[in-house]
Amino acid sequence: MIPRRTLLLTAGGVALVHLVIGLVPEPVLSLPTNLVMLAVNLYVAWCGLLLLQTGERRRLGLFVAGYLVLFLLLVALLQRESLFLLLVIVYASVFRNGLLLGLFSAFVLSYVVFQPYAFETFVPLALLWILVWRSARAGTSLFVSASLAVGLFVLGLILLPFLHMLVQETPQTLLQFAGRPEVRQALLVSLSSASLATLIAFLFGVPLAYALVRGEPRGRSLVEALVDLPILLPKPVVGIALLTLLGPGSPLGEMLERAGLGLAGRFAGIVLAQVIVSTPFLIKSAMTAFEGVPEQLETAARTLGARPWQVFGRVALPLASRGVLTGVILCWARAVGEFGAIMLFAPHPLSGSVMVYNEFLKGGVSESRPIAMLLLLICLWVFVLMQFGRALLPAPFSRAPLRRA
Amino acid sequence: MLELRKLQRCFGEFTLGPISLSLPVRRYLVVLGPSGSGKSLLLSALAGVFRAEPGHLLLDGHDVGGLPPERRNCALVFQDPWLLPHLDVSRNVAFGLSLRAIPKGEREARVRELLELLGITRLAKARPARLSGGEAQRVALARALAVRPRLLLLDEPLSRLDHNSRLELRAELRRLHQTLSLTTVHVTHDREEARSVGDDVAIMLGGRVVQSGPLSLVMERPACPFVARFLGLSWREGGALPGCSQKCMEGSGLCDRMEPTGEGD
Numbered sequence: 001m002i003p004r005r006t007l008l009l010t011a012g013g014v015a016l017v018h019l020v021i022g023l024v025p026e027p028v029l030s031l032p033t034n035l036v037m038l039a040v041n042l043y044v045a046w047c048g049l050l051l052l053q054t055g056e057r058r059r060l061g062l063f064v065a066g067y068l069v070l071f072l073l074l075v076a077l078l079q080r081e082s083l084f085l086l087l088v089i090v091y092a093s094v095f096r097n098g099l100l101l102g103l104f105s106a107f108v109l110s111y112v113v114f115q116p117y118a119f120e121t122f123v124p125l126a127l128l129w130i131l132v133w134r135s136a137r138a139g140t141s142l143f144v145s146a147s148l149a150v151g152l153f154v155l156g157l158i159l160l161p162f163l164h165m166l167v168q169e170t171p172q173t174l175l176q177f178a179g180r181p182e183v184r185q186a187l188l189v190s191l192s193s194a195s196l197a198t199l200i201a202f203l204f205g206v207p208l209a210y211a212l213v214r215g216e217p218r219g220r221s222l223v224e225a226l227v228d229l230p231i232l233l234p235k236p237v238v239g240i241a242l243l244t245l246l247g248p249g250s251p252l253g254e255m256l257e258r259a260g261l262g263l264a265g266r267f268a269g270i271v272l273a274q275v276i277v278s279t280p281f282l283i284k285s286a287m288t289a290f291e292g293v294p295e296q297l298e299t300a301a302r303t304l305g306a307r308p309w310q311v312f313g314r315v316a317l318p319l320a321s322r323g324v325l326t327g328v329i330l331c332w333a334r335a336v337g338e339f340g341a342i343m344l345f346a347p348h349p350l351s352g353s354v355m356v357y358n359e360f361l362k363g364g365v366s367e368s369r370p371i372a373m374l375l376l377l378i379c380l381w382v383f384v385l386m387q388f389g390r391a392l393l394p395a396p397f398s399r400a401p402l403r404r405a
Numbered sequence: 406m407l408e409l410r411k412l413q414r415c416f417g418e419f420t421l422g423p424i425s426l427s428l429p430v431r432r433y434l435v436v437l438g439p440s441g442s443g444k445s446l447l448l449s450a451l452a453g454v455f456r457a458e459p460g461h462l463l464l465d466g467h468d469v470g471g472l473p474p475e476r477r478n479c480a481l482v483f484q485d486p487w488l489l490p491h492l493d494v495s496r497n498v499a500f501g502l503s504l505r506a507i508p509k510g511e512r513e514a515r516v517r518e519l520l521e522l523l524g525i526t527r528l529a530k531a532r533p534a535r536l537s538g539g540e541a542q543r544v545a546l547a548r549a550l551a552v553r554p555r556l557l558l559l560d561e562p563l564s565r566l567d568h569n570s571r572l573e574l575r576a577e578l579r580r581l582h583q584t585l586s587l588t589t590v591h592v593t594h595d596r597e598e599a600r601s602v603g604d605d606v607a608i609m610l611g612g613r614v615v616q617s618g619p620l621s622l623v624m625e626r627p628a629c630p631f632v633a634r635f636l637g638l639s640w641r642e643g644g645a646l647p648g649c650s651q652k653c654m655e656g657s658g659l660c661d662r663m664e665p666t667g668e669g670d
Contacts (some may be wrong), residue, residue, distance in 0.1 A: 114582050128480045156476045160666065222639060252505050292489070295485050296483055296485070297487050297489065299474070299481070300454070300481065300483065300487045300545075301489075301500070302473070302474040302482055303452050303453070303455075303474045303475070303477075303481040303549075303558075304475075304500055304501035304504065304549070304552055305475050305478070305552055306475055306482060306500075306501075306504050306507060307504075308475075309474055310471075310504055314500075314504075315489060317487075318491050319490070319491060337588055394490070394491030395490065395491070398490075398534075
C-alpha cells in the first residue's frame with residue numbers, strides 16, 4: 001500500500017492547487033467545475049502514486065508529462081474542459097497497460113488533433129500500434145520493431161486515401177448507385193471477365209510455373225523475362241499492340257470478325273487484355289511457391305509409385321497451394337483493376353474501371369466516386385474471403401517444423 | 406535378385422562406377438564408404454532418380470535401368486524422413502497405396518498392420534511436424550514398406566537421429582528384415598551400423614566398389630589396407646598391393662588400383 005504520509009501530502013497538494021484556483025479574484029473555473037476537477041485530479045494522483053509504488057520513477061515522469069500534454073492540448077488550446085476530464089480519467093486508468101495506452105493516444109491524436117480525418121487516421125494508427133506493441137512484446141530487437149513501425153506508418157499513409165474515400169459516401173448513395181442497371185452491368189462485366197481471366201491464367205500458368213521450377217534450367221531466364229514483359233510494359237502499350245494485331249483493319253482482326261470471333265470491343269477482348277496483364281503475377285507467385293517444395297519430397301513420392309502428374313497433384317500443388325492462392329488473388333485483383341489496355345482495346349462492353357473514368361469525365365469526382373467505392377468494396381470483400389480461404393489450405397513445407405512436447 | 410552390370414554415370418569431375426554387383430533375394434546389403442565415395446549416388450541410381458548409362462540394372466532378371474522411379478517398385482528412405490507435411494501419419498503410410506487401385510478396406514488394414522509392426526500405432530493421427538526424429542523415420546519406413554517394394558533402399562536412414570533412437574532403430578531394421586525378408590540396400594558411413602545390420606557388405610571409394618561380399622568373409626579377408634582400416638581391422642598382409650599407391654589412406658578419396666576386387670561379376 002501507499003504510505004499514508006505520501007498519500008496525505010499528495011492529496012493535500014492537489015487540494016491546495018484547486019483552492020488557489022478557486023480563490024483567484026476572477027476565478028477561471030466555476031465552483032462546481034472546480035470541485036469535479038478536484039475529484040478527477042485526486043483519482044489521477046492516486047493512479048500516479050500506484051506507479052510510484054511499483055518503483056518506476058521514470059514512468060511516473062512519463063505519466064505526468066502525458067497529463068500535461070493532455071491539459072495543454074484540451075484545456076489551454078481547445079478549451080474543452082469536460083472532454084479533458086473524461087479523457088484524463090481514461091488516461092490514468094489505462095496508463096499501466098501499454099497496449100491500451102497506445103490505442104488511447106491514437107484515439108486522442110485522431111479524434112482531437114486530426115478531427116476531420118478521425119476514422120481514417122485512427123484505424124491505421126491503432127493497427128500500427130497493436131502490431132508494433134506485439135512485436136516489441138515478443139522480444140524482437142529494437143531495430144526490427146523500429147523498421148516495422150516506420151514501414152507500417154508509410155503503409156498506413158497508403159491506406160489513408162482509401163479509408164478516407166470509404167467514409168465519404170453514405171450507404172444510401174451507394175445503394176442508389178448500385179441499383180442503377182448500367183452500374184450493375186459494368187460491375188458484372190468487370191467481375192466476370194476478371195474471374196474468367198484468372199481461371200485461364202490458372203489453367204496454363206500454374207503448370208508452366210511448375211515446369212519452369214522443375215524442368216530444364218537452361219532457357220529458364222529467357223522464359224522468365226518473357227513472363228515479366230507485361231509487368232514492364234505501360235498498359236496503354238499493351239492496348240495499342242493488341243489493337244494493331246487484332247483490331248479492326250488488321251488482317252487477323254478482320255478474319256476473326258468474319259468468323260464471328262472478333263475480340264476488339266468485345267467481352268472476350270476484355271478477358272484477353274486481362275489475361276495478358278495479370279498472368280505474370282500468378283506465374284511468379286506460383287514459381288516462388290513451387291520453389292519452396294523440396295525435391296526430395298517429390299522423389300520420395302515417386303519411389304512410392306507416384307507418376308509425375310500425381311506428384312504434381314498430390315505433393316507439389318497442395319504444398320504450394322497457399323502461394324498459388326496468393327497468386328490467384330493478385331492476378332484477379334490486377335485483372336479487375338486493369339484500365340489502360342481495356343480502355344484502348346475493348347472499351348465496350350463497359351467494365352467497372354472504364355466506367356469510373358467515363359463518369360469522372362462527365363460528372364467529376366462526385367459522380368464517379370460511388371462507383372469507385374462499389375468496386376473497392378467488392379474487391380475488398382473478395383480479398384478478405386480469399387484470405388480466409390488461405391487458412392484452409394495446407395501450410396507450405398517448413399524445414400524446421402514446430403515441435404511441441 | 407539385384408544385379409548391376411558395369412553401371413556408370415559421370416557427374417562432371419566425379420564418375421560413379423563402373424560398378425558390377427549382385428545381391429541375392431532377401432539379402433541385406435550394406436554399402437559402406439567415406440563421404441563423397443558415391444554411395445548415395447549409387448542408391449539414387451537404383452531408385453531411378455537418374456538413369457545410369459551405360460550399364461545394366463537387373464531386378465529379378467528384368468532390366469529396369471531405363472524405367473522411371475515410379476515403375477521400379479524400389480522404395481527409398483532418406484536421411485530425413487520427408488513425410489508429406491499436409492497428411493497425418495496414417496495417410497502418409499497409405500500414400501503409396503492410395504496411388505494404386507487398392508480397395509479402401511485392404512489399404513486401411515495394411516496401414517494398421519505396418520503401424521503396429523513399427524510400434525507407432527498411437528501416432529496414427531499425428532501430424533509429421535509433431536513427431537520426433539526417430540518416430541518420423543519409423544513412419545517413413547512404414548510408408549516405404551506399405552507398397553511392398555521389390556527392393557528397399559535406405560540412404561543413411563539413421564544418421565540424423567540421436568544416439569538412442571539410432572540404436573533402437575538399428576535393432577528394429579534387423580528385426581524387420583528378419584520378419585519381412587525384403588531385399589535391402591542400406592547405405593551408411595558408420596561401420597558399427599554396417600556390422601550390426603548387414604548380411605553382405607560393399608565398400609565404396611571414389612565411385613567404385615573396392616570390395617564386396619558376405620560381411621563375415623570381408624571381415625576375415627579385407628582386400629586392401631583401405632578396406633581393413635575402414636572396417637576397423639588391422640591389415641595383416643603387410644606392405645602395399647601391386648598397383649596401389651595407398652593415396653586413399655591419406656584421404657584422396659580415390660582408389661588407383663584399376664581392377665576393383667568386387668566379386669560380383
